[in-house]
Amino acid sequence: MAAGVDAGRLLLPRCRDCGIVQYPLRELCRNCLGDTLDWVPVSGDGTLLSWTNVHTSLEPFFADHAPWPVGRVKLECGPLVIAHLAIASPDTGMRVRVLPHRDLSDVAVLIIVPESDAAVTGPVADLLPDVP
Numbered sequence: 001m002a003a004g005v006d007a008g009r010l011l012l013p014r015c016r017d018c019g020i021v022q023y024p025l026r027e028l029c030r031n032c033l034g035d036t037l038d039w040v041p042v043s044g045d046g047t048l049l050s051w052t053n054v055h056t057s058l059e060p061f062f063a064d065h066a067p068w069p070v071g072r073v074k075l076e077c078g079p080l081v082i083a084h085l086a087i088a089s090p091d092t093g094m095r096v097r098v099l100p101h102r103d104l105s106d107v108a109v110l111i112i113v114p115e116s117d118a119a120v121t122g123p124v125a126d127l128l129p130d131v132p
Contacts, residue, residue: 013037023079083110086124
């Protein structure tokens with residue numbers, strides 16, 4: 001995923017030279033080719049650009065929970081992310097928040113929730129050990 005989780009905060013790399021937030025993770029800045037990237041907290045606020053349901057997966061967990069909702073979000077800090085979608089009735093263009101969580105395998109995952117309500121619901125909640 002190349003994003004960090006620190007006490008529930010979303011961390012992404014930002015170039016020390018030009019300030020551009022990087023996602024996905026790169027060795028060099030996509031803007032200025034600087035090689036000093038610092039992990040910084042970002043808000044995760046953004047706009048849902050598109051969404052879909054994945055109906056087929058080679059991963060047993062996702063195959064058992066198909067269809068699996070995913071979405072594409074343009075973060076206010078700049079990058080586009082693809083993440084698990086925990087919104088019952090998503091609308092393209094709606095304001096959302098991308099939250100970091102640890103899944104059942106203790107791997108960092110990104111989850112899209114409504115901007116006004118950070119509750120993780122639906123099939124995505126089954127991915128997490130303890131849903132807040």
